[in-house]
Amino acid sequence: MSTLPKTLTLDTSTSRANPTPQPMKRLTVPRIRQRKGGEPLVMLTAYTVRQAQLLDPHCDMLLVGDSLAQVIYGLPHTVAVTMEMMALHGAAVVRGSYHAAVVVDMPFGSYEASPEQAFNNAARLLKETGAAAVKLEGGRVIAPTIEFLTHRGIPVMGHVGLTPQAVNILGGYGVRGKSDEEARTIVDDAIAISEAGAFAVVIEGVLESIAIEITRKISCPTIGIGASAQCDGQVLVSDDMLGMFDRVPKFVKRYGDLATQYSAAAKQYADDVRDRSFPTQDQIYKG
Template sequence: MSTHAKVKRITVPEIRARKGAQPVVSLTSYHAHTARYIDPYVDLILVGDSLGMVMYGMETTLGVTLDMMIAHGSAVVRGTERALVVVDMPFGTYEESPEVAFRNAVRIIKETGCTAVKMEGGARLAETIRYVVDRGIPVMAHIGLTPQSIQVMGGFKAQGRVKEDWAAIEEDARAVAEAGAFSVVVEGVAEPLAERITKQIPIPTVGIGASPACDGQILVLEDMLGLSPKPPKFVKEYATMGAAIAGAAEAYAEDVRARAFPGPEHTYKMKKVDGEA
């Protein structure tokens, strides 16, 4: 009798140990099917609140709810067995107090089965990160361009492009590392600053628009598949799925209108009953 060997899921200590070693490969996913396709190849899957824009057509991530994150996080966990799954805490679910953040993080962990949560913010969140980590929930931090703060930032703008801004971002990186975050997403940051931060802190930096100097990289899956109409400058498209989907839909429409689909091979026939000719 053959037995199916259960795949061991990547752990938080294993990701932390990648610092300065093998790069951490990360992508986003929001549903079970795409998660299943990428699971064998990535180390970490982020169920990002970017799903508000990618899946729901929102202009920002600010309208994403905790229930939405839990629903999509549960689907991704069900579709994976190898990658470490991290779920974003949406805007308004962790800023009020460490206690509120912990309560909502517990709900995410319990209801999705994921391993860790992610919070946006640097030094101002250090107390909250420490509180949550000390109570047994791993936290991934997020600094630089933080989409939940775009009202304050004035839009999706790259950070650290003038040296006068470096000190505050470097302090954010040090603060989240000292608070106990196991890794930190560094988004939309000038390359020299990303390199400095990566050298300064003991946890892996996972870059998105932050240069190859980081300890790993993450992209929104739909961006790298060519499904986004206007992907950011830092995205490399590894496929052109948008064009493929449009082409398939066009061919399907032509077949239906010409009554060429469904064909005999797609149609159920009557069963023969004993005695019938």
């Protein structure tokens, strides 16, 4: 049973979390699909309203990734993520965005059993979040499920190569496709889910030659993460890109150092409180 409110009225004139939106038209799945071979698609992860507001003007898509397991909840991997987590964070990101198409990861265990299970859970996520699409991991095995969903009005983004939800089988997060057999499997997986109706495919953690081959062979856009600049777009975990963690994968380029800024600001605040230089007269109400 969902715990989300049936209605929610936002006072955009007074709420710091919901400022008046800028007038712009949200990107649609068909428009994203049409970008194949054109201007590269920009996607970043988002998990909160404020994060969505800051990223939205610069992105074509915002991914509510199950990476929130590590980023938000401090879990060791994505296997423990629940539908409730994805629904709540997905709804927050939709409320905070007005331009980007929002895609929500379906968590491990929510779609593998049958196409019918996948439809019920995907429909729930779209209803409760207002997102444009869901993302599923897997290749040929999951292709019939993708076809089932797309034929019933649920846009699906695929995900091949390094699939984090399969970490227990893969034995870690190493680069995929080093053997000829595995490389061929990854390419075949991407072709299968593209033909099943996926509107885009994330290619993660593979040798560059594999990503280039997939991009050339499938009809929908490819979104690289640890793949190739020749993909039709790129995605990163925002917190990695912004320097929130000490350790990041090889394929991440840091565009900021927010961890240092957070720590420095907290230290300055703590020092000011302890020496009673905060609050000053500017932060105090007088009668």
